Amino acid sequence: MARIGVFVCHCGTNISATVDVKKVAEIAKGFPGVKFATDYRYMCSEPGQDLIQKMVKEHNLTRIVVAACSPSLHEKTFRTCTQNAGLNPYFFEMANIREQCSWVHDDREEATLKAIDIVKLATAKVGKNNPLQTTFIPVEKKVLIIGGGISGIQAAIDVAFNGFKAVIVEREPSIGGRMAMFDKTFPTLDCAACILTPKMVEVNQSDLIKLYTYSEVEEVSGYVGNFKVKIRRKARLVDENKCNGCGTCWQRCPVRLPSEFDMNLGKRKAIYVPFPQAVPNVPVIDQKHCLYINKKKCGICKKVCPFEAIDYEQEDEVIEEQFGAIIVATGFTMFDHSIYGEYGYGKYKNVTTGLHFERMLNSSGPTGGKIVRPSDGKEAKKVVFIQCVGSRDEARGMPYCSRLCCMYTAKQALLLKEHNPEAEAYVFYIDIRAAGKNYEEFVERVQDEYGATYLRGRVSKIFQRNGRLMVRGCDTLSGTQIEIDADLVVLATALIARPDAIKLAQMLHIPYDQNRLFTEAHPKLAPVETVTTGVFLTGACQSPKDIPDTVATASAASVKACGLLSHEKLPIDPQIARVDVEICSGCLACKEVCPFGAIEKEEIVDRVTQQKRWVAKVAPSLCNGCGACNTACRPGAIDLDGFTEEQIFGQIESLTADKGNER
Amino acid sequence: MLEQLRKKAKELLKNKEVEVIIGYQKSNNNSFTTPCFIESEDGVDRLTWDEHCVYNLSLYLKEVKGKVGIVAKGCDVKSIVALMQENQIDRDRIKIIALECQAQVDQEGQILEKCRTCQVHIPGMYDELVRSKTSPSKIESKESDKEYSVLEELEAKSTPERWQFWQRQFEKCIRCYACRQVCPLCYCSECISEKTAPQWILPSPSLKGNTTWNIVRAFHLAGRCIDCGECERVCPVNIPLRRLNKKMEKEIQTMFNYVPGLDSKKKPPLVDFRVDDPQEFIR
Numbered sequence: 001m002a003r004i005g006v007f008v009c010h011c012g013t014n015i016s017a018t019v020d021v022k023k024v025a026e027i028a029k030g031f032p033g034v035k036f037a038t039d040y041r042y043m044c045s046e047p048g049q050d051l052i053q054k055m056v057k058e059h060n061l062t063r064i065v066v067a068a069c070s071p072s073l074h075e076k077t078f079r080t081c082t083q084n085a086g087l088n089p090y091f092f093e094m095a096n097i098r099e100q101c102s103w104v105h106d107d108r109e110e111a112t113l114k115a116i117d118i119v120k121l122a123t124a125k126v127g128k129n130n131p132l133q134t135t136f137i138p139v140e141k142k143v144l145i146i147g148g149g150i151s152g153i154q155a156a157i158d159v160a161f162n163g164f165k166a167v168i169v170e171r172e173p174s175i176g177g178r179m180a181m182f183d184k185t186f187p188t189l190d191c192a193a194c195i196l197t198p199k200m201v202e203v204n205q206s207d208l209i210k211l212y213t214y215s216e217v218e219e220v221s222g223y224v225g226n227f228k229v230k231i232r233r234k235a236r237l238v239d240e241n242k243c244n245g246c247g248t249c250w251q252r253c254p255v256r257l258p259s260e261f262d263m264n265l266g267k268r269k270a271i272y273v274p275f276p277q278a279v280p281n282v283p284v285i286d287q288k289h290c291l292y293i294n295k296k297k298c299g300i301c302k303k304v305c306p307f308e309a310i311d312y313e314q315e316d317e318v319i320e321e322q323f324g325a326i327i328v329a330t331g332f333t334m335f336d337h338s339i340y341g342e343y344g345y346g347k348y349k350n351v352t353t354g355l356h357f358e359r360m361l362n363s364s365g366p367t368g369g370k371i372v373r374p375s376d377g378k379e380a381k382k383v384v385f386i387q388c389v390g391s392r393d394e395a396r397g398m399p400y401c402s403r404l405c406c407m408y409t410a411k412q413a414l415l416l417k418e419h420n421p422e423a424e425a426y427v428f429y430i431d432i433r434a435a436g437k438n439y440e441e442f443v444e445r446v447q448d449e450y451g452a453t454y455l456r457g458r459v460s461k462i463f464q465r466n467g468r469l470m471v472r473g474c475d476t477l478s479g480t481q482i483e484i485d486a487d488l489v490v491l492a493t494a495l496i497a498r499p500d501a502i503k504l505a506q507m508l509h510i511p512y513d514q515n516r517l518f519t520e521a522h523p524k525l526a527p528v529e530t531v532t533t534g535v536f537l538t539g540a541c542q543s544p545k546d547i548p549d550t551v552a553t554a555s556a557a558s559v560k561a562c563g564l565l566s567h568e569k570l571p572i573d574p575q576i577a578r579v580d581v582e583i584c585s586g587c588l589a590c591k592e593v594c595p596f597g598a599i600e601k602e603e604i605v606d607r608v609t610q611q612k613r614w615v616a617k618v619a620p621s622l623c624n625g626c627g628a629c630n631t632a633c634r635p636g637a638i639d640l641d642g643f644t645e646e647q648i649f650g651q652i653e654s655l656t657a658d659k660g661n662e663r
Numbered sequence: 664m665l666e667q668l669r670k671k672a673k674e675l676l677k678n679k680e681v682e683v684i685i686g687y688q689k690s691n692n693n694s695f696t697t698p699c700f701i702e703s704e705d706g707v708d709r710l711t712w713d714e715h716c717v718y719n720l721s722l723y724l725k726e727v728k729g730k731v732g733i734v735a736k737g738c739d740v741k742s743i744v745a746l747m748q749e750n751q752i753d754r755d756r757i758k759i760i761a762l763e764c765q766a767q768v769d770q771e772g773q774i775l776e777k778c779r780t781c782q783v784h785i786p787g788m789y790d791e792l793v794r795s796k797t798s799p800s801k802i803e804s805k806e807s808d809k810e811y812s813v814l815e816e817l818e819a820k821s822t823p824e825r826w827q828f829w830q831r832q833f834e835k836c837i838r839c840y841a842c843r844q845v846c847p848l849c850y851c852s853e854c855i856s857e858k859t860a861p862q863w864i865l866p867s868p869s870l871k872g873n874t875t876w877n878i879v880r881a882f883h884l885a886g887r888c889i890d891c892g893e894c895e896r897v898c899p900v901n902i903p904l905r906r907l908n909k910k911m912e913k914e915i916q917t918m919f920n921y922v923p924g925l926d927s928k929k930k931p932p933l934v935d936f937r938v939d940d941p942q943e944f945i946r
Contacts, residue, residue: 582852582853583851583852583853583858585751585850585851585852586750586751587749587750587751588749588750589749589933589934592930592934592935593934593936595936601750611728614750632933632934634851634855634883635851635852635853635854635855635858636855636858636863637853645861646860646861649861
C-alpha cells in the first residue's frame, strides 16, 4: 500500500488568499493512503523541498503530492526532489490549485472545496503510479539543412565550426538563394555578392559540409537523433566529379532561354549555371528545353566537353542518409501581384517588382547595372516605388507586414539616384517601418540627401498613356491627388511562404500558421525550435526576415542543433504510449491519428497461433504522450504511462465513490 | 448464374489461384443456406446461389489463411473494403467472386430491410463477376424505401422517449455477444468488454452493463459499419441493432460525407484529421 505525503503550498498569498490551505491539508489527511499532510509558504523554495525529503524519511512516505502551481512550471523541480528523497521520480503528482483554482475563483469557501477535490484526485492517481525509467537513444552526429540560401549557408558554417557534419540540400543548381540575386544590402550598402560568396566558398571548401544541390528532400521518417531522410538528387546530366566548370558547354549551347536567376530579364542557355559565382560551379541541363533530350538533335555540349562530363542517360537518384537534427531554411517566395487590377493585373511590362529591380541594379546583371524599361530597353529616369503590395492586405493579400520592403525600397531609391543622379524616385507608402540598427537613419538619408520623394498614400490606378505609365495616387499628407508619368514602377511585393511549404511541414510533422509559415515552439522563449524535437527553423520560412535576422536565427538554430548533437545519448520522457501486442488487432487507427508519426506497424509472431500478424509499435523518441492513440484504440490495447487507464479510473472513482457510482 | 459461379470457382482452384473457396451451400432446410469451405475442384458442385444467401462470409476472411476465394454480394464486398482499410486482410491473397444480387429474403420469404435500399446490386470491387440474366429490380421501390427511412419513427420521438425505447431494448440483452461474433468488423482478438484492468463494462447482463455494451459497440462501429445487418439478424432477443448503426451511419454521412465500404483508398473520417478542419461541431 502506498504511503502518500501531501504538501500544500501557499505560494505567498497567490493560493492562500483564496484557498484555506490549512483546511486542505487537514482534510487530505483523511484520504486513502495519506500518511502525512501539511502546508508551507513556498514549496518550491529550498526549505520547502528539504521539508519533503525530511518527511519522506520521517514517515516512510512512498508517494508525494504537491498541491501548488501548474506542472508546466514546477513539475520538474518536484520530480527531482522526489528522486533526491530516494523515490522513483514518477511517484510524484502535482495538484494545480493555483492556475486552476485560486487564480480563477473569488469565493474562498467554494475554492477551498475545489482545491480539496483537486488534491483528492492527485492522491487517488499517485497511489496507482508505476515507477517509470528514463530511457536514452543514440544520436547521429550530422545535421540536415534544408535550403541553401544565406540562412542554410550560415547554419552549415556554424554547425561545421562546432565540429559537426552538415549536409545542405538545395533545390536549385547552386547554393546562394535570394541573397545572390541582390545588388547591395541595406543599411550599409555592402555588395551582396561580396559578402555572400566568401561564405559560399567556405561551405564548398569545408570537409564537414556536404552539398546536395539540384536535390530535394523526399521523405523524412525517424525521430530526433535518428532522422532517416530520403533525398532525390535530380539528374543534372552532368557528372559532378568530372566537370571542372570550364564553361565550354554553355558557351556553345545554341538554345537561349529566359534566365530565372535574372527574373527573366536576361538569357541563359539550356545547359547553364545560374550565375557566375555558382557553387558548385557545375552546370545542369534543362531537360525541358535541351534539343538533344527532346529531339535527339544537337548534342554539342557532349561533343565539346573536354572532360566527357555530359551524360544524357543520367537518371534521378534517391539516396538515404541519417541525421541527428534538421534545420529548415527554405526561405520565401514573392507574392504574385497580378491579382491587383489597380497595378494592371501584371500585364504592363514596365510594372516590375523589387527583385526585378535588384537584378537591373546589379552590374553583372542582365542590363549591366542600367535601369531600363523592360518594354523597350530605354533608360528609366522616373521610377515610382509602391510599398505594401500584398502585405497588410487581409482581403486580397497577406495580413502581415513583410518587414523588409520599407528598407529595400529606400535602398533601391538610393541606388537609383547613385546610378543616375538625374533620375527621380517616388515612393508611395502607408507607414515607414524602419526598426533596426541604423535603419531609420538610412531612410532619412534617402529622403534628405538623395531627394527621394516620399508620398504617404496608396496608388489607385496605373494606366498607360502615350507609351508611358501613368500612376495615379494620393498624398494624404497634403491631401492632393497626384499623377506621375513614370518610366518604371517597382512594386514591393510581399514575402510569402513557398507553395509547397505545407508538404514539407507534414513531412517534418511541424505546424504552420494560416499563412503557411512554419510555427516556432514558442514565439518568445523557443523562437527557432519547433514542437518536433530536433527540427529547427531559421530565416524567412518562419516569417519575413532581413539578412541580419536570418543570419542570427541560422546561428541560433545551429547552436540548438549542435547542443543536441553534443550528447552521446538523448533522454526521452517515459510518459509515453505503450502497446499491449496481445490485445492489439493491428487496425492501426492509432497510426492514423498520431500527430507525431510515432506509431509504425510491426510484424510479430502471435504467441497463441504462432502465425505472423501486424501490430502497432510506438517509437519512444517520437511519442509526446498526447494520448490520441489511446482514445482511438477500440480494444484498449494502448495505455499511456503516467496517465494509465487505471490511474484515470482511480481518479474518477475517488470523486464518485460516495455518490452511488456504478459502471 | 449458379453454373457460371461453379465454373469460375473451379477455374480458380484448378489454376491454383486459391487454396480454398468460401461460399454458400444448401442446408437441409430450403429457406436457409450455410457457409461452406471448398478445397478441391470436385467440391464446387456444393456451391449454391439463391435469395437465401444471407450470411456475410467476409467474417471468415481473417481466420482462413493462405490464398482464398470468396463468394460475395455487394454488401459483403463493402465489409471486405473496410477490412482492407483497417489493415486486416491483404487484398493480394483474396479472389473475390462477386455476384449480382437483387435481394435476399428472410426465413418467411420477406425481402430484407437492408435490401430495399441497396445501392450495390453489382459489387464495387471484384476479381470475377457473375451477372444475373434476369433484369434487375424485382423489388418495387416505395416512397418509404429511402436510405434512412427506418430511422424516421425513432427520430420523431423526444430524447427521453428515445432513451426509454432503448432502455427497454437493452433490458432484454442477454450478453450472448452474438452480435459481436457475427460482425465482420468486430475482429479484435480481445474485446474491450473482456478487459478487466480496468473494467470498462460491467460483464453481467444488467441494464447498466447492457446499455454501456450496446452503446460502446455502436460507437466502435461508427464510420465503419457497412450495414450488412447481421447483428440484428442473429440477435436472439430481437434488439433492433440495425437502427442504432444506421443512425451512426447517417450522422457520419451528414457530417463528413462518407459512406463506409465504398472506397478502400479513402480514410475513414474518425481516423483522419485535417489541419483545416472547421470543427463546427464543437463550437
